[in-house]
Amino acid sequence: MRALLSAVVVTELGMAILKPGKELLPLFSGRVLIDYAPEYMIEWPSGALPPARQSLGDDPALAPFFANEKVIQAAGGFNGLDAWLMRKPIDCQWPHSDYHHNELVTTRFHSGSIRLCWHCDNKLRDHHTEQLSNMAKANVVAWIIDTARVALRFNDSHILTLPELCWWATTMELVEALPEGMARRALDMPRITIPSVSRESHIVPELPATSIIQEKVKPVLKLKVDPESPATLMRRPKRIRLEKPKYLQWVKTQPCEGCGSPADDPHHLIGWGQGGMGTKAHDLLSIPLCRICHTELHNDPVKFEQKHGSQPAMIIRILDRACALGVLA
Template structure:
């Protein structure tokens, strides 16, 4: 919580007195508080709790394709987290209802969801209107922006900028989800008007902005094959464990392969013939896991694999994405 308060100064006593409202008193019950000057962009606000900043990116139609992308929503926490965040607030989001029940439910509206009351849920279920689509889009856009702010270390008083949103996309391997218009704005390239009729002499191919962004993302790991390694000529070669600190460091920065929250560890596959006596599997056979999912796996591997899929399925899916986005390339 951030608040703006006007002090009453008693200079001879060396005291500054504040009179917070009842909605602000909870801040002082927590113990120590930080006091700093009011920044220039907040000078116009009245005394009281600092409201959440408006987000200009939420109204940009060119970014809607990015915000509604399934992988982007999953990186932000998934639909289950979106539904939970909607239920933390009160009130039916459908503005045209003649009656609203006090109980709220979540009405799925792909690719998002809408918070409605029981009465409106029965009335609107399986309908598709422009108003419902706008509500669903607004919910998912606000959800992704809030997740990006949180993951980048900002609070809700910060206005998310387009370069910051692009950095969040790069961090979570969503560069290929960037639409052309979004990439052009991030690179400050002028918009190209699309005419209904062109002369053949007027058609000048240009490099798509999305490909420029992709080229800037360097691969983390380059592999090469050696069909004539010395061990390949041995009957019983000694096992050599393949290690790559740069790759495992990158893996732990990715979303958890199970819950999509920020990962904490690169988990090496156990069982399934991987590893050996007193050694781990190769560093290539790792998946990103948060601490909670990692502890769940080691506590009961069978229960974990029944819930999330086998480790082989998870590592295969992860390697497929890793190679598809150019993190691992041919040397």
């Protein structure tokens, strides 16, 4: 709870008197922070202040992030959006009606949901206009920002910043959903400016900001153990290949097991009863190799293992490192 109040100063007594009103008295049940009112509040009337306005919702560069399906699902899905709208003390959001019923519902549109009264819901339910779509998108943006704010333990007076939103995305494993511009600003990287006329020699290559964040965030493989899976009860079960793309991404970040150079590929075990025509070993049975060592191994596996050691020994080292670092948990 916040309030904007005018104080009556009694200089002789060294006191300031406030008149908050009965509804704001709970604000003074403990210690209260007093500060100067910012300029944009100078003309505001005295009384309770609304929740902070989240400026991130007005940034068009963040629109792809808020519209991403994975981000919406991480925030609770459209059912979570509907529940959030029903909890908010807002009236019918359709302003172009002379009459509003006192009962409110949430109406689902393809881009989100809108809070409408029964009267407006009956009129607009099958309509799909640009204005309705924009209203639904605005609700999605406000809901995701509010969900991130609550998850980060901030109260409704806190204005969420871009780094804080990116941190929420990181904790929710949404790094891949970050747009490049959003990631660059969060890392305080300069904006990319391409002059109309430039030489190829003036181009300075650099890593994308999203790749830098992805590199800093260690992908974690979540293993599920089911000792009584349906296949274990079959006499001749069909084998299923275990695929873990995030683990392969981590394997590629490790040094080459052959020469120690930066790896280029996650090599899947061949030979040793694994691999073959149209088949591939499980993703857990992979080794980081540079392009040269990878080619050398496929050209002559026996010669490669005589020179660098056996593939199973390399896999054991990689699995041990992954478990020790918490990548396999």
